[in-house]
């Protein structure tokens with residue numbers, strides 16, 4: 041089955057074999073989360089990727105290998121996200137972005153776009169730089185911005201001014217919200233004008249949030265397996281996605297971090313079918329939702345629908 045993936049972090053989806061080649065040692069435990077570890081241990085899995093993703097050719101190769109992995113899974117469109125200013129210790133930010141695009145473009149069967157992530161622990165100016173980069177590359181590799189990081193320590197409401205700027209400049213955005221933080225974070229994100237929410241699963245705790253999501257046609261990017269790793273959800277059978285879909289919220293399915301969570305879209309779909317009663321028809325609908333929610337033109341969306349439905 042052809043697939044669409046909207047919520048995919050590059051640094052959490054690096055090829056382990058290539059990382060092993062670069063470091064000359066077994067890096068599995070450094071890159072893959074163990075389900076019984078703490079959230080702090082989960083976050084440690086991003087340290088090595090940050091160290092490795094500093095050289096141009098390495099960035100090209102990791103991006104190429106991710107695209108190959110997507111192609112193998114029959115993904116026809118993916119939006120891949122990363123923080124451009126996390127990998128520019130040795131090369132310029134422009135080279136980082138060019139390297140990722142070059143690697144991804146080597147696999148033309150997978151159409152891709154980039155989402156630039158702002159970080160909750162960054163200063164206003166550091167995040168503004170990311171919006172400026174998004175403006176520069178919008179329609180030329182970049183399709184949107186995002187906000188990532190600790191929701192509890194850096195609440196969504198403090199980022200209003202940055203998203204106002206993004207709105208003024210016509211840059212679409214998704215925001216990580218209501219993942220481990222509360223539904224209030226989701227409400228703030230909707231108020232800012234987010235068209236999509238990263239995770240958003242805590243919306244299940246508040247009927248008003250559910251209604252706002254539906255009223256504003258905001259799509260959730262749900263990543264079930266990742267939620268188990270971060271302890272946002274303790275058991276797949278208790279995952280809020282079942283209730284969210286039953287209440288009519290528009291849901292899309294992604295992996296979040298393919299390597300860190302040792303997952304794939306096939307694995308995510310299997311979990312949904314095995315433990316939550318979703319059917320192949322539901323999975324198809326999640327993919328159609330993903331096309332609808334993608335940060336691309338209507339013409340591009342129609343092309344993807346035709347490919348998904350094999351027209």
Ligand SMILES: [Zn+2]
Nearest residue numbers: 049216238296
């Ligand atoms: Zn994420």
